[in-house]
Amino acid sequence: MSKTTVASPASPPLEGEHCHTGQHLCMPEDSRKRAARRLAIARGHLESIRRSLDDPDVYCVDVLRQIKAVQGALDGAASVVLRGHLEAHVATAATRGDGQDLVEELMDVFKYV
Numbered sequence: 156m157s158k159t160t161v162a163s164p165a166s167p168p169l170e171g172e173h174c175h176t177g178q179h180l181c182m183p184e185d186s187r188k189r190a191a192r193r194l195a196i197a198r199g200h201l202e203s204i205r206r207s208l209d210d211p212d213v214y215c216v217d218v219l220r221q222i223k224a225v226q227g228a229l230d231g232a233a234s235v236v237l238r239g240h241l242e243a244h245v246a247t248a249a250t251r252g253d254g255q256d257l258v259e260e261l262m263d264v265f266k267y268v
Contacts, residue, residue, distance in 0.1 A: 186239025190232045197228035237264075 182190075204221045207213045245261070248254040 180244045182236065183239045183243045186235055186243075189235045190239075193228050193232035193235060197225050197232065200225045200228060 200221055204218060204225065207218060207221070245257050248257045
């Protein structure tokens with residue numbers, strides 16, 4: 156179940172604002188920026204791992220450490236997105252009257268985390 160069924164508003168929300176338009180809930184600006192930064196870090200680590208595998212002298216444990224760093228960066232990005240969702244949408248669900256829908260959505264999301 157996705158809350159992105161309606162087109163985005165004409166202008167994005169201002170810093171610190173949340174857009175709740177009709178059935179559309181968008182990701183808070185701060186969460187998007189922080190998640191993007193963590194994903195950029197993960198991408199850098201991943202590229203470093205890929206390059207290191209071109210080296211015939213690469214040590215397995217070094218590669219494993221770098222893979223763990225990528226997993227940590229991805230987990231951090233997921234945490235940022237989840238926190239933003241909880242703060243912006245779940246905490247305000249009762250006011251909007253879609254609390255049960257968000258509970259179902261979260262139950263589905265937790266299958267993947």
